[in-house]
Amino acid sequence: TQLLEQSPQFLSIQEGENLTVYCNSSSVFSSLQWYRQEPGEGPVLLVTVVTGGEVKKLKRLTFQFGDARKDSSLHITAAQPGDTGLYLCAGLNYNFNKFYFGSGTKLNVKP
Amino acid sequence: SAVISQKPSRDICQRGTSLTIQCQVDSQVTMMFWYRQQPGQSLTLIATANQGSEATYESGFVIDKFPISRPNLTFSTLTVSNMSPEDSSIYLCSTDDRGDYGYTFGSGTRLTVV
Numbered sequence: 001t002q003l004l005e006q007s008p009q010f011l012s013i014q015e016g017e018n019l020t021v022y023c024n025s026s027s028v029f030s031s032l033q034w035y036r037q038e039p040g041e042g043p044v045l046l047v048t049v050v051t052g053g054e055v056k057k058l059k060r061l062t063f064q065f066g067d068a069r070k071d072s073s074l075h076i077t078a079a080q081p082g083d084t085g086l087y088l089c090a091g092l093n094y095n096f097n098k099f100y101f102g103s104g105t106k107l108n109v110k111p
Numbered sequence: 112s113a114v115i116s117q118k119p120s121r122d123i124c125q126r127g128t129s130l131t132i133q134c135q136v137d138s139q140v141t142m143m144f145w146y147r148q149q150p151g152q153s154l155t156l157i158a159t160a161n162q163g164s165e166a167t168y169e170s171g172f173v174i175d176k177f178p179i180s181r182p183n184l185t186f187s188t189l190t191v192s193n194m195s196p197e198d199s200s201i202y203l204c205s206t207d208d209r210g211d212y213g214y215t216f217g218s219g220t221r222l223t224v225v
Contacts, residue, residue, distance in 0.1 A: 033213040040120075042203050042216030043154070045112075050212075086151060090213070099214065104153045 003027060004091055004102035012108040016078050021087055021105045023072045029091030032065055032072045033099075037086040046074075079109045113138050113208040117217030124194055124224050131190045132220045134204035139184035141207070144214070145177070148201040157202075160187050194224045 004025045013019055023032070031050040035043035047056050049065035049072065056063045060083075062075040072089055089102040114137045124130050134143065142161055146154040158166040158179055166179040180188045191198050201221050205214040 031212065035213075039150075040218070040221075042115075042117075042205070042218050043214075045209070045213040045215070048209075048212040088153060098156070098159075101154045104151070106151055 003093075003100040004089055006087075006089060006102040006105045008105060009103065010106050010108075012110065013079055015080055015109055015111050017109075019076050019079055019107070021074045021076075021107070023074075023089035023091075023102050025070050025091060027091070027093060028069050030069075030094040031092045032069070033090045033092075034063055034072070034074050035088045035090065037088060038084075043086075043088055076107075079107075081109045081111050083107060084109050113140060113206055113215045115204060115206065115215060115217040117204055117220060119220055120218060121221040122223070124222065126195050126224055128194055129190055129192045130194065130222060131188050132202055132204070133188050134186070134217050136185045136206055136208075138208065141184070143181060143187045144205045144207070145179065145187075145189045146203040146205065148203060148219070150201060154203065157189070191222065194222075196224045198222065199224045 007022045033048045034046045037043040047063045052067045052069045054065045060077045064073045087105045090099045092099050116135045118133055144159050145157040148154045156169050157172045158168045160166045160179050160181040162181045162184050176192055178190045201219045203216050203219045205216045208215050
């Protein structure tokens with residue numbers, strides 16, 4: 001079973017559209033990260049959120065950590081083909097002192 | 112953040128043989144992690160490797176199949192032993208150089224067993 005569930009699993013959109021990816025769990029996390037992975041590469045860290053309710057912006061990407069620290073969302077405004085990739089959330093479970101990775105969202109942005 | 116060099120980047124191996132994957136970090140790190148990933152899917156943790164102690168394996172992974180070395184604070188290897196086609200996957204190493212704030216990953220090793 002996956003501790004962190006992401007939705008949607010696949011997303012194919014046109015350039016310029018907006019999208020939101022969700023990361024949900026029944027567990028509480030000390031911190032949560034979002035990564036993007038391109039084919040043939042390892043995941044690259046985009047952001048870390050640590051405070052319930054926290055919102056972080058990275059250019060066209062907006063990340064939010066749920067108030068209860070069980071869920072997170074990634075919103076991309078005006079998506080570009082360069083945003084194409086696999087998006088992974090990962091949560092640090094304080095009790096077990098390890099990161100758990102989400103199920104992944106594969107995004108394809110068509111020009 | 113740390114930079115990890117992982118090699119080989121890809122390999123095609125015969126069943127029954129073994130492959131050793133190497134990860135070199137450009138700075139000293141306490142913990143290194145080995146993951147397996149099916150293309151386009153999430154990561155599954157194989158084991159955690161600390162320098163000077165035996166690796167800690169996750170459920171479903173055993174030392175005889177995936178022996179790990181961690182001879183110093185900048186290097187680790189993962190061996191995939193007695194390979195079968197089911198071992199075909201992407202293998203990734205990572206470090207917690209940013210502590211609770213996230214991992215740095217190597218570029219991965221794409222393994223195909225024929």
